[in-house]
Amino acid sequence: MKEAPDISRIAALIGDPARANILNALMSGKALTATELAGEAGVTLQTTSSHLAKLDVGGLIRPRKEGRHKYFTLASEEVALVLEALTGLAAGSGHLRHRPGPRDPELRHARICYNHLAGNMGIRAYDSMSARGFFGHSSSGMTLTSSGRAFVTALGVDLDALPPSRAPMCRDCLDWSERRPHLAGRLGRALLSHMQEVGWATRHDGTRIIHFSPRGMTSFNAAFPIG
Structure with missing residues (x-):
């Protein structure tokens, strides 16, 4: 072998x-x-x-x-990325261990994936940032461009103040419910934390569900437009 x-x-x-x-x-x-x-x-x-x-x-x-x-x-976050990908593979192959419950649409809309935003809202943020050229690529993987740094800073996230970590600044994570990428890495974690700190979103107790307030949805839509 x-x-x-x-x-x-x-x-x-x-x-x-x-x-x-x-x-x-x-x-x-x-x-x-x-x-x-x-x-x-x-x-x-x-x-x-x-x-x-x-x-x-x-x-x-x-x-x-x-x-x-x-x-x-x-x-580590690497373990979470593998588990999220395996969940998507299982869901796409029809290997469901139980029928979707009443909260399934909420999980698909917005949820926490280890430490970052997933579901439709996470994908929307990723797609919006990608379309505006905020991500780049190097030999070491996904990067944040200068325009991306300016956007994140204007949003209120201090990149220089992020705690040190071996995790990359940004990376994509394959969303299990949509089989499309959402944003992970230190930036993904920082963005979700910021959304919670400024009151856009809260986590539903005892679940992975993330709820956006009406004001939060308005602010999110303004920050991450599509089309």
């Missing part, structure tokens, strides 16, 4: 239904306890602890302690 990264090991970790539920719950970007994840996985706390240990060793999640409590998050 030719030498290559062992994708079968990662696939096996993701492929277990309980572990897939755990990873999907962590796509919310929130740090969750083993007890909370047991409820999401539909298995006992003891079984959940075993799954969490395997995911940790496999490099897919990261545990951290806060006082007496232990929380879990996805290990």
